[in-house]
Amino acid sequence: MDYVKIRLENISLEISGKKILRNINLTLKENNVYVFIGKSGSGKTSLLNIMNFLYTPTSGNVYYENKIINFEDEEVISQLRNQEIAYFQQELTFIENMTIRENLNCFAKIKNVTLDLKLVDIYSKKLNIINLLDENISILSGGERQRASFLKLLVLPANVVLIDEPTNNLDKENIFSILEGIKVMKENGKTVIIVSHSDVILQVADSYFRMEDINES
Numbered sequence: 001m002d003y004v005k006i007r008l009e010n011i012s013l014e015i016s017g018k019k020i021l022r023n024i025n026l027t028l029k030e031n032n033v034y035v036f037i038g039k040s041g042s043g044k045t046s047l048l049n050i051m052n053f054l055y056t057p058t059s060g061n062v063y064y065e066n067k068i069i070n071f072e073d074e075e076v077i078s079q080l081r082n083q084e085i086a087y088f089q090q091e092l093t094f095i096e097n098m099t100i101r102e103n104l105n106c107f108a109k110i111k112n113v114t115l116d117l118k119l120v121d122i123y124s125k126k127l128n129i130i131n132l133l134d135e136n137i138s139i140l141s142g143g144e145r146q147r148a149s150f151l152k153l154l155v156l157p158a159n160v161v162l163i164d165e166p167t168n169n170l171d172k173e174n175i176f177s178i179l180e181g182i183k184v185m186k187e188n189g190k191t192v193i194i195v196s197h198s199d200v201i202l203q204v205a206d207s208y209f210r211m212e213d214i215n216e217s
Helices: 044-051 074-083 100-110 117-126 142-155 172-187 199-204
Strands: 004-015 018-029 033-037 059-064 085-088 160-164 191-196 207-210
Touching: 004 044, 004 191, 018 044, 018 191, 033 044, 033 172, 033 199, 044 160, 044 191, 074 085, 085 142, 100 117, 100 142, 117 142, 117 172, 142 172, 172 191, 172 199, 191 199
Parallel strands: 033 191, 033 207, 085 160, 160 191
Antiparallel strands: 004 018, 004 059
């Protein structure tokens, strides 16, 4: 039986008077890959930001493992972000004057876990960046930084992984590496939630939603 990880109930979001999301109702179960497809401006990244508790919905409720989320409870939100949920953003966040390996060690310390060096080697090979592990982030290309960020998702613990546009800036070969990485996440029991404008990501989806279908006009 698949257990519910995240449930959205009548979620609406309005920013500066503009309605972004309208009456979103979703039930997302563990150990599944979900993809949300939509063009730029369709609200898909805003939806992801609500599931990472970065945006507070204008109305409606968010549940994590059937517990309602109080967006004003900073302690609970911080714990969920640190221990439960990983977030891959379009604006990739690293410490610029450190190497990929040093960044991974830093993130592991923040999560109070020991970095599994064997996993780092295995997944950096799959992502074609093993030769870049000791290079400073500042000299990496956009695509290399993106794969480095994806490596972080594979080697650090999280039960839910939220991914914003994972195939941007990547060529065909490296898109394949990313798709294989998403499959590994599912094999490891993670719930993976992806937003994208590209249908190529549907290859790894257990379920997918088009924003125009779930976002009421």
